[in-house]
Amino acid sequence: DGGITQSPKYLFRKEGQNVTLSCEQNLNHDAMYWYRQDPGQGLRLIYYSQIVNDFQKGDIAEGYSVSREKKESFPLTVTSAQKNPTAFYLCASRTGQTDTQYFGPGTRLTVL
């Protein structure tokens, strides 16, 4: 089955910890995106990558880091510098030919 997978589904973080969220796609999509969703707010773009080994900051990149070493993978690290990380994190991807983005199932991060 082709698709986008995210793991884990639920993640709990203690204060001061860094955590990494996984996003993998086997759709051969060129571009990948990370969004954050908070209750009552729209999706906000954290980082995006249009090709391997290249990525750009989105609107709320502070406290986050990413890498794009393989076309299939775009992991997101939530660092201790992110002061309010509790949220629903969504990974998306698209082909190079269209601007339609497709989403993975999401990771719900909670800070204890």
Add this chain to the structure above:
Amino acid sequence: QKEVEQNSGPLSVPEGAIASLNCTYSDRGSQSFFWYRQYSGKSPELIMFIYSNGDKEDGRFTAQLNKASQYVSLLIRDSQPSDSATYLCAVNPSLLGATNKLIFGTGTLLAVQP
């Protein structure tokens, strides 16, 4: 700051009725428009996209785009309780260098009453 506005709802309609969801956007140069459905606790799933003025139909769903008035709407005919979800409008802005970055509205909660 480019914006996409939606009424948060809830929009309540009886089963079998037509649900009309609206979205306005601020960037007059926007070229592509998307509707996603998001069930509670789940990720958004694409329903439709539209690029040209007018209507685009897909089953019970019709997207309508009016670039002059800067609004896009989604009509759901014969609404079913399973259509109850939050509907997100997304717009691809026209800024040079902002290639394929979608701007999302906050979503409209639709409740279809049996």
